[in-house]
Amino acid sequence: MSVVGDPGTKAELLSLEELEASGRLRTGRKHVLSILVENKPGVLTRIAGLFARRGFNIDTLTVGPTDDEHVSRITLTVDGALHPIDQVTKQLHKLVNVLKIRDLEPADTVARELALFKVAADGVQRAEVLQLCEIFRGKVVDVTRRAIIVEITGTTEKVEAFEGLLRPFGLVEMMRTGEIAISRGRGET
C-alpha cells in the first residue's frame, strides 16, 4: 500500500476509510484557542493561512482590542474531532507576531457569544416569542409591524437552543459573533 499523498507512484486508489485512517490523532472535542497578537497588518492572514494550509476549517473567529492598544485578542474555535490541532498550535507559536496562545479547557473557561435574531412573528405568535425571549434572558432590540429583532448572549449551546425554538415562528435571519472566552480564576487568560 502506498503512502497517502505521494503522487510519484501509480498507487492503487485509496478508499475513504484508508484516507481517514491516515489522519493524525484527534482530540474529539471543540477547542477554543485564545491568541494574543501584535496589532499589525497581515497577522490575521498569517494565522488563517496556517489553518488553510492543512485544510482545517475554522468554526468561529473573533478579533478585538485588548487593554493594550498594541495588542489584539483573537479567539477562534476549531473542531478537534475533525482536525488534529496540536501541530497547528505549535506552528502558531512560531509566528513572530503571535505573543501567546492558550488552548482553553472548557471546564475552566467562561465563553459567550452574542446573537441577533430577526423573527417574522406577529399576532399571537409574537407573545410566544416574547415569552421565550424572557426565559432565555433575551432582549428585544427592534420592533416593527412585521418583525422583531431579539438579542441574546450566552454559550454556543444556549444560542443554538434558542435558535431551534425560534425557527418555527419564522426566523428571517440570524447573526452570530462567534465565541469570546476568558479563563476562570484570578490568572490572566
Place this chain on the structure above:
Amino acid sequence: MRAVDAVMECLKAEGVEVVFGYPGGANLPTYDAFVDAGIRHVLVRHEAGGGHAAEGYAKATGKVGVALGTSGPGATNLVTPIMDAMMDSVPVVFITGQVRTELLGTDGFQEADIMGITMPAVKHSWMIQHPLEIPRVLHEAFHVARTGRPGPVVVDIPSDLSNADIPYEPVTDVHLPGYQPTTDGNVKQIRQAAKALAAARRPVIYSGGGVILADAAAELTEFATADRFPVTCTLNGLGGFPAPHEQWLGMLGMHGTRAANYAMDEADLICAVGARFDDRITGKLSEFAPRAKFIHIDIDPAEISKNVPAHIPIVGDAKNILVKLINEYRALGADPTRLEEWWTRIHGWQAKHPLGYTDSTDDEIKPQRAIQAIYEATGGDAVVTSDVGQHQMWAAQYYHFNKPRRWLSSGGLGTMGFGFPAAIGAAVGCPDTTTVCITGDGSFQMNLQELATVAENKIPVKIFILNNGYLGMVRQWQELFWDNRYSQVDMGQTPDFVKLAEAYGIAGMRLTNKGTLVDDLRTAIATDGPVLVDIRVTREENVYPMIAPGAAAREMVG
C-alpha cells in the same frame, strides 16, 4: 539621509559584504544608493539566480545572504528561492521594491502582493508602512533570519517611502516580544537522553542539516566518539560527520546505504539531531524504525513529534545541547563493549552491501565514476553544489564530505536550477576554496543565464554537467514504477554546451573518455576563471540502492 541610504547603513552594520540582485523601476532609489555605498553588488541575470546565489553564500559561509529584486515580476521571480530557503532553513534577507503607496492594491504597473504571495514561504516578512521604520525593520529582519531555526525573511519597501528623508540612528537592540527561540535545552531531558544512550544496545545517531546550521559538526563528532555510536546523515546533514570515519554508516533514506537504513530499522534508540524525519528518510512511516525509541534534538518545537513521536524531546541549539549531552554521557561511564554485537551486525551489512555499480568495459563514463573522478580531481577539498535529480544522489553517495558547509544542495524543496547560482554565491563567499557545481543537463538549463554573471565577474565556478540527455530521475521512476512508459523525459536536441560556454566567453570542455577523465577534470579545475564541462555519461543508469516511495527500509532494492 534618504531612507535608501539608511538601508545601506543597516546592511553595513549587519556585516553584509555582498548582495545579489537585479534592479527595476520600483527599486531605483535603492540602486541609486548602491553607487556610493561601498557594498559589493553582483548583478545576476535573473532574480531566481540572485536568490539561489544568496542561499549558496549563506550555506557556504554561515552568514546571512542578501538578495534584491524589484516589484512585481522581480519579486515573484524570487518566490522559488524564498521557498527553497524556507525548506532548508537558510538565512537570507530578501529585499523587494514595491510600487508607490498610493498605487498599492490598484493593480499598478509591476505591482504584486509579494507579502501575500510569500506568506506561507517565509519565516517572517515586513512591508514598510512608514520610512522611519526602515532601520528597525531591517535589523529585525537580519535577527529573525539568522537566529533560532534560520530562514528567509522578506522586506518589501514601497518606492516613495524608500526615497523619503529620515534621520538614521543605528539600532543595536532588537526587541521582538513574540519571537524568543529556545536555545539552551532542558537539563533534565538531556540527562534522560544520556541515560537512554548509556542503556542502548543498538543506538544510531541520525544527524541532519541542523547540525551544519548550528556549527555543531565538531561537537557531533565528539559526541559520537564519546562511545562507538554509529552515525548516519541526511542529504543536508552531509559533512556534519566526517565521511571517511569508522563509525560512519553513509547517508540514510531513499538512496542511502543499506547499512544506514538497516541500522535505523533494527535500532533500539535513535538520537535525531537537527533532522526532521522527512518522508524521503522514513519511507513508510508506520514501518519506520519499529523497534526504536527516539531522542529528538531540534531548535524548532514544531518539529518535535511532527512525523515520529519523540520519547525524549530536547528543544534548543544543537551545539549547546551536544556539549551538555557529552558531559552527561561521559559521567555515566557506559560500557562500550555492549555495542560490540551491534557493530558486528553493522559490519556484516557493510561488507555484504557496499555502495557500488557496474563500471563500463569500454571508454564510456558511468555517472558514478564521474563523481568519483571529481572527488579525486578536487582532492575532496572543494565546496560542492548540486542541482536536483540523479546526479544529486550520486554526488551525495560518491563524493565523501568530511567537513561542514562543503555540500550545498536543495534538499527540502528539490529545486532544479539551484546548483549553478548557489555555486556563484559560494565562490563569492569562499574565494580561497575551489567551488564545483555538479549538475545535470536538465537542471543546468533552468538557470544557465548566470553564465553571463560568472563571465562578467570572473567567478571561478567549475561546472560539471553529467549529461545523459534525459531528465534522469523522472525517467528512472517511469522505468521502475510506470511500466517503462517514458513521457517527456528525453531532452532531445540538447545544446552544444561547449559552444554555449564559448558564446558567453568562458572555457568549455567536453569529456567522453573514462581513461583520461581525472586528468581532464584536473585541467578544468586548474584553468583560471569559470569553466563549463560537459561530461557525457551513460544514458540510462539508475540510482541504487533505493527504497521505493511508500516502502519500508527493509524493502530496499538494487
